[in-house]
Amino acid sequence: QKEVEQDPGPLSVPEGAIVSLNCTYSNSAFQYFMWYRQYSRKGPELLMFTYSSGNKEDGRFTAQVDKSSKYISLFIRDSQPSDSATYLCAMGLGGSNYKLTFGKGTLLTVNP
Amino acid sequence: EAGVVQSPRYKIIEKKQPVAFWCNPISGHNTLYWYLQNLGQGPELLIRYENEEAVDDSQLPKDRFSAERLKGVDSTLKIQPAELGDSAVYLCASSRGQNSPLHFGNGTRLTVT
Numbered sequence: 001q002k003e004v005e006q007d008p009g010p011l012s013v014p015e016g017a018i019v020s021l022n023c024t025y026s027n028s029a030f031q032y033f034m035w036y037r038q039y040s041r042k043g044p045e046l047l048m049f050t051y052s053s054g055n056k057e058d059g060r061f062t063a064q065v066d067k068s069s070k071y072i073s074l075f076i077r078d079s080q081p082s083d084s085a086t087y088l089c090a091m092g093l094g095g096s097n098y099k100l101t102f103g104k105g106t107l108l109t110v111n112p
Numbered sequence: 113e114a115g116v117v118q119s120p121r122y123k124i125i126e127k128k129q130p131v132a133f134w135c136n137p138i139s140g141h142n143t144l145y146w147y148l149q150n151l152g153q154g155p156e157l158l159i160r161y162e163n164e165e166a167v168d169d170s171q172l173p174k175d176r177f178s179a180e181r182l183k184g185v186d187s188t189l190k191i192q193p194a195e196l197g198d199s200a201v202y203l204c205a206s207s208r209g210q211n212s213p214l215h216f217g218n219g220t221r222l223t224v225t
Contacts, residue, residue, distance in 0.1 A: 044155065046213050046214070088154050088155075090214075098211055099145070103154050104154050105154055
């Protein structure tokens with residue numbers, strides 16, 4: 001079992017839809033949780049960063065962390081064609097062993 | 113602030129040839145990472161630097177890969193000799209330190225023929 005599992009999709013939705021992206025993990029020591037967006041031939045771009053259970057909102061994006069279930073989600077409201085990209089979840093241990101473990105990424109297409 | 117800068121963006125070489133990638137992190141970021149991203153996969157850590165010290169190189173194939181970060185700023189990742197399986201995107205990232213988010217460059221796409 002991989003430390004971080006993410007459904008690779010692809011996921012195709014109409015413009016304006018609510019998108020839900022999810023990851024599960026097995027290492028209960030993970031303390032930091034991130035979502036990155038990666039456009040084709042570009043590097044990953046940080047969307048959300050959190051280190052606690054609960055919800056964090058930033059504009060149309062909401063990140064949700066449930067440490068008891070080892071499950072994180074990213075919700076995109078009112079999705080736009082410009083949201084079409086690969087979304088990567090990433091998780092990190094704390095302290096001196098801080099580094100990120102990534103999911104495989106979910107390819108999202110928002111159709112106008 | 114300027115982002116992480118990597119060069120070259122693309123590189124095509126024949127197998128058994130050497131290749132080098134360069135990274136300039138965000139100013140003030142002490143931690144620098146090199147990640148490898150294969151097609152359809154998430155990035156995987158190769159090496160992590162705290163200033164000029166390599167603190168985690170457990171995933172770096174040391175028989176052919178080497179890295180350096182002189183003066184704790186820019187970094188170079190080298191492969192010698194390259195193999196067909198090394199074809200991938202090599203990403204550099206930096207952060208302010210432990211427990212801070214990583215910021216990535218646009219990567220170097222390597223093709224080994």
